[in-house]
Amino acid sequence: MASYNRVILVGNLTRDIELRYIPSGQAVSDVTVAVNDRRKTSSGEWVDEPTFVDVTLWGRNAEVASEFLSKGSPVLIEGRLKLDRWETDGQKRSKLRVICEKMQMLGSRSGGGSEQRTGQRPAQRSGGQTAENQVSYDSQSVEDYSTDSGARDAQPTGNGAGYEDPNIPF
Known part of the structure; x- marks a missing residue:
């Protein structure tokens, strides 16, 4: 029987990272990542539904995260x-x-992205649509996953927010 155990999450840290070392000298850190799911209620209003996922970082990942990331990153x-x-x-x-x-x-190099959450309403795009969850990526800070084996082009998956947007390149 075949099995596949893979998870990819994009979200924000819910607290500052506490780095510790196990007796063998390896770094470890337990963090929680908040991932939002945006859906429309029966009354037509948009609601954010957060999911909190516990993540364990080991070795160099834990050390880098504790050095450069903080709550909200x-x-x-x-x-x-x-x-x-x-x-x-x-x-x-x-x-x-x-x-x-x-x-x-993800986010800017200067502050880990926390400056992006200012509590302001999203900017209006042409056609009255809002630009939700826009993040500008620095070409040096995002890995190129197109070289991974098994990588595919993105395909539309359903009738989510912005699915009818003519600016989406698929």
Whole structure:
């Protein structure tokens, strides 16, 4: 039976990173990434629905993240799911988390992206549509995933926000 365990998240850190070292000397850090899902309610109003995902960073990823990222920093995480199970006071517990294998800092170099959230309303585009969640990428700070094996061109996936936008190049 074939299986595939891969997760890609783009979101913001919910707190500052606390770096620690295990006895073998390897760096580790546990962070939480907030990922928003934007949907339309039955009344036609847009609602952001956040999902909070626990992520474990190891080695150099943990060290780089603790040095350059802080609460609110936008980040791309690629990794795999891991289910932890334990028992406390006779109660069986479990928790699903992501083990980070690749981490990419997003946003500007100066402040980790926190200056982008000013509480202002999104800018209006032609046609009355809003420009939601726009992030300008520095060509040196975003990995080129087109060289990964199995990479494909992006394809439209449904009737999400902006799906009918004529400026989308597909």
